[in-house]
Amino acid sequence: MSKKLKDASTIKEEILKQYPPKVARKRSNAIVVNDPAIDQEILSNVRTIPGIITQRGCSYAGCKGVVLGPTRDIINITHGPIGCGFYSWLTRRNQTKPETEDSENYMPYCFSTDMQDDNIVFGGEKKLKAAIREAYDLFHPKGIAIFSTCPVGLIGDDVHAVARDMKEELGDCNVFGFSCEGYKGVSQSAGHHIANNQIFKHVVGRDNTVKEGKFKINLLGEYNIGGDGFVIDELFAKCGITVISTFSGNSTLGAFERSHTADLNLVMCHRSINYMAEMMETKYGIPWMKINFIGAKETAKSLRKIAQYFEDKELIETVEKVIAEEIQAVEETIKEIRPRTENKLAMIFVGGSRAHHYQGLFSELGMKTVSAGYEFGHRDDYEGRKVIPDIKVDADSRNIEELDVEKDPELYKERKSAADLKKLSDKGFEIADYIGMMPDMEKDTLVIDDISQYETEKLIEYYKPDVFCAGIKEKYAVQKMGIPLKQLHSYDYGGPYAGFKGAVNFYKDIDMMVNTSIWGLIKAPWEKEKQPEISANFVSGAV
Amino acid sequence: MNKTEKKHEVTQNACKLCTPLGACLALKGIKGAITLLHGSQGCSTYIRRYMISHFREPIDIASSNFSEDTAIFGGNSNLKTALTNIIKQYNPEVIGIPTTCLSETIGDDVNMIIKEYISENEDENLPEFITVSTPSYKGTHIDGFHETVRSVVSAVSGHPGEKSVNNSRINIFPGMVSAEDIRHLKEIISDFGLDYIMLPDYSETLDGQLWTDYKNIPEGGTSIDKIREMDSSAASVEFGKSLDGTESASRILSERSAVNTFNTGLPIGINETDKFMNILSEISGRGIPEKYLSERGRLIDAYADAHKYIFGVKAALYGEEDLVIGLASFLSEIGIIPVLCASGGNSGRFSEILFKAVPDLSPDETSVYSDADFSDIEEQIKFLKPDLIIGNSKGYSISRSTDIPLIRTGFPIHDRIGGQRILHLGYRGAQQLFDKAVNSVIEKRQDSSPVGYSYM
Ligand code: SF4
Numbered sequence A: 001m002s003k004k005l006k007d008a009s010t011i012k013e014e015i016l017k018q019y020p021p022k023v024a025r026k027r028s029n030a031i032v033v034n035d036p037a038i039d040q041e042i043l044s045n046v047r048t049i050p051g052i053i054t055q056r057g058c059s060y061a062g063c064k065g066v067v068l069g070p071t072r073d074i075i076n077i078t079h080g081p082i083g084c085g086f087y088s089w090l091t092r093r094n095q096t097k098p099e100t101e102d103s104e105n106y107m108p109y110c111f112s113t114d115m116q117d118d119n120i121v122f123g124g125e126k127k128l129k130a131a132i133r134e135a136y137d138l139f140h141p142k143g144i145a146i147f148s149t150c151p152v153g154l155i156g157d158d159v160h161a162v163a164r165d166m167k168e169e170l171g172d173c174n175v176f177g178f179s180c181e182g183y184k185g186v187s188q189s190a191g192h193h194i195a196n197n198q199i200f201k202h203v204v205g206r207d208n209t210v211k212e213g214k215f216k217i218n219l220l221g222e223y224n225i226g227g228d229g230f231v232i233d234e235l236f237a238k239c240g241i242t243v244i245s246t247f248s249g250n251s252t253l254g255a256f257e258r259s260h261t262a263d264l265n266l267v268m269c270h271r272s273i274n275y276m277a278e279m280m281e282t283k284y285g286i287p288w289m290k291i292n293f294i295g296a297k298e299t300a301k302s303l304r305k306i307a308q309y310f311e312d313k314e315l316i317e318t319v320e321k322v323i324a325e326e327i328q329a330v331e332e333t334i335k336e337i338r339p340r341t342e343n344k345l346a347m348i349f350v351g352g353s354r355a356h357h358y359q360g361l362f363s364e365l366g367m368k369t370v371s372a373g374y375e376f377g378h379r380d381d382y383e384g385r386k387v388i389p390d391i392k393v394d395a396d397s398r399n400i401e402e403l404d405v406e407k408d409p410e411l412y413k414e415r416k417s418a419a420d421l422k423k424l425s426d427k428g429f430e431i432a433d434y435i436g437m438m439p440d441m442e443k444d445t446l447v448i449d450d451i452s453q454y455e456t457e458k459l460i461e462y463y464k465p466d467v468f469c470a471g472i473k474e475k476y477a478v479q480k481m482g483i484p485l486k487q488l489h490s491y492d493y494g495g496p497y498a499g500f501k502g503a504v505n506f507y508k509d510i511d512m513m514v515n516t517s518i519w520g521l522i523k524a525p526w527e528k529e530k531q532p533e534i535s536a537n538f539v540s541g542a543v
Numbered sequence B: 001m002n003k004t005e006k007k008h009e010v011t012q013n014a015c016k017l018c019t020p021l022g023a024c025l026a027l028k029g030i031k032g033a034i035t036l037l038h039g040s041q042g043c044s045t046y047i048r049r050y051m052i053s054h055f056r057e058p059i060d061i062a063s064s065n066f067s068e069d070t071a072i073f074g075g076n077s078n079l080k081t082a083l084t085n086i087i088k089q090y091n092p093e094v095i096g097i098p099t100t101c102l103s104e105t106i107g108d109d110v111n112m113i114i115k116e117y118i119s120e121n122e123d124e125n126l127p128e129f130i131t132v133s134t135p136s137y138k139g140t141h142i143d144g145f146h147e148t149v150r151s152v153v154s155a156v157s158g159h160p161g162e163k164s165v166n167n168s169r170i171n172i173f174p175g176m177v178s179a180e181d182i183r184h185l186k187e188i189i190s191d192f193g194l195d196y197i198m199l200p201d202y203s204e205t206l207d208g209q210l211w212t213d214y215k216n217i218p219e220g221g222t223s224i225d226k227i228r229e230m231d232s233s234a235a236s237v238e239f240g241k242s243l244d245g246t247e248s249a250s251r252i253l254s255e256r257s258a259v260n261t262f263n264t265g266l267p268i269g270i271n272e273t274d275k276f277m278n279i280l281s282e283i284s285g286r287g288i289p290e291k292y293l294s295e296r297g298r299l300i301d302a303y304a305d306a307h308k309y310i311f312g313v314k315a316a317l318y319g320e321e322d323l324v325i326g327l328a329s330f331l332s333e334i335g336i337i338p339v340l341c342a343s344g345g346n347s348g349r350f351s352e353i354l355f356k357a358v359p360d361l362s363p364d365e366t367s368v369y370s371d372a373d374f375s376d377i378e379e380q381i382k383f384l385k386p387d388l389i390i391g392n393s394k395g396y397s398i399s400r401s402t403d404i405p406l407i408r409t410g411f412p413i414h415d416r417i418g419g420q421r422i423l424h425l426g427y428r429g430a431q432q433l434f435d436k437a438v439n440s441v442i443e444k445r446q447d448s449s450p451v452g453y454s455y456m
């Protein structure tokens, strides 16, 4: 028996009541009572109102932390005062596996120009150059990336000119810069775009060596948090699919340089990497397709889509064999756990894709996602790419460069004819498309963009969910209210959660969280006395 | 070897955090306060996340949320909008407004904007505003911390008019210590029969209980009204030798209101705790309570019991200057040689203060390193080969690669539970540090012994 959802419009009204009228009007458009049967617009990717506490980060965080962070053989230098670099130092739990023990891995390092007073007054370019030279002398890396922070943009340091000069001076080191000052754009999303642009411009297509393999793909938007990427790589290997490059979990500069030799781009996190997929399609002719390796059903579906794309009988058979093998453990675990999780409620407020992807895992446990939203998604992540032509470009988006990309006269190669691609599209393959989160959510669920701390509290009071998924910033506030919080940025040191193996891990972790007895201890026995039924759980836990 | 010179341009794995973080931490110790960082939202988010990962408590830090235009034209209207929205949502008693690198670089005059805001909203019931200038290209988190304490005191103290001195109350400026440290200090002071005004006091706000109803500003902290009364306390006790002789909060109180100041080191270990106890004894006119005499006695007994395990053991320390000085003092009294004392900060007086505060140390045995990053510290550790590393979580990778045990102290501790509950201060804190230090040494020997004794 499925529980009836509480009325979403009541809580929406209640939330809005507390805001000054102007704020209420704006937030009203960012909170949507979902109905998958109709098209509804959601306000997103707009600047958070000053003074409203958001979970969003800055474009520097999206550029350096998210996209470039997981690449192990590029030295990342933060150009700015110390904080920005320090806070982005190894905080994302991306895993990497260098080929050998002494292969390069600079991920544990955090380099910063640590700007001081006089650099702010007289400019920091000299210091930046010296820092690049030092880093080079120390490690002789293949690549050095420079990330601008807010003050750098203001004092007018030209990091791109510095990069050009240093690249020439060093000779065998690719040096490139990112103008990802935190005030650009409205969230980390702007930084993703900036990162895509520069990697595309300065790295992709520099090495034409073609790797051996029949089915060559790139996996875009998979950052190997908690080892997710390793699980997916293992699945690909079992199926005989060759990964040229992942953007950017467990990645290397060399893999990026060769990525244009793949025949299909698979897009996992649409928000952070769709730019790369599009640019590679235009320049090199590589089609892209949305897939999702979170959840057993979605994983199986994604593998099947890939096999169908390559239209290879053997691959299709192998994929079926692999799925049949892997699904066993999944089904056994579900059978055991589901009676304890059935009908429980989840909420997911995270990221640009995860809030969508993780709903599948919950529904496999019989749980319902009553409310969800992104921290830095755009309308297309909610409503699907079909709305892209209608998205209004505001001042914050306009200052992010759109690259002019053209067909490469030598390297462009058509992988599939337009007609063939259309055929796949018609089968619902999401070729160069993403349908978004809202069509996948039930009627009367609540979709909220850039949820604030205050809205989170209200929501929890109203729905009393059994688990809340977000990040560490929300974690302890939510848990103060007696609701367990699952971190979907860092997985609370758990994971991997991708693929079939990851799904099993996730089921177990959620079972533990929603059924733990500690929440029963919140009220002491003397406070509880008057309540007639004390659960067995509570009594045993209290002694 | 006594290094103090920085020799490189690039900071590799910094041993310091940025100035506004220290400000945000200090502001958590004021009752009903909320913090608004004037700058881009990224700084607020990063700093929040960092503090939360140590304290494991909800921490709200708002931002005036600069856009590219704001960065060019100034943050006046953004700041005002932010203030209005915060007041509406949180109804705070105090709004603390530290600046960031960005607003400092463009030169926003925050005090003037606040003045304007107050006059534009005359009819409203406004909270107290505390502004702090915290550009990160000057100083480190500890400077932001002290600067905030100073700004708070400066903003509300020294009101004209008659005041009658309260002889049984002291002001206490504990510096950047743990929530457990603050709780312990309160206990000690109360046991001397004294009342106190503690600034900051985040012992509840950053180490609170589960809530039955949601509170948008956690309970705890010292109220602004209390802080206002600081100028009529019997004395101020201020921890941190690095503050001695500087424009600190206690100095303001002594200059403006003639409140007597006792500056002393962080009470870590027996010597420094004795000094603190003596100060309290002098102010209260009471002897040291029995309870602490027996804690002290037990501690000395433990020193005697275990001293054979640690005598001559070498340790590397890093952290804020005053914390390192306190730890060095403690270590040297138990016979551990602090072969490296490093700090990411740079007051310019670290080495001088250290050797003065801990006369048993000698520059021949102890390297002092200011403005150090973890590449410097690692280099020194590989050279000096200590038996123990003592400092925050950021030294873990060195500990791992050198196989030298790390004893976690200070901030940030984000790879263990309970960083906010580590007790460093008083005889009791020394006891806990001592047990940890000795056991780390024993454990290392036990683990590497071929026999694996389980009895010693
Ligand atoms: S800009 Fe300054 S205040 Fe902001 S995170 Fe960086 S160092 Fe800290």
Ligand code: SF4
Binding pocket: A058, A059, A060, A061, A083, A084, A148, A149, A150, A151, A180, A181, A182, A183, B040, B041, B042, B043, B044, B046, B101, B102
């Ligand atoms: S200064 Fe700018 S780049 Fe640095 S953390 Fe703050 S918002 Fe981000």
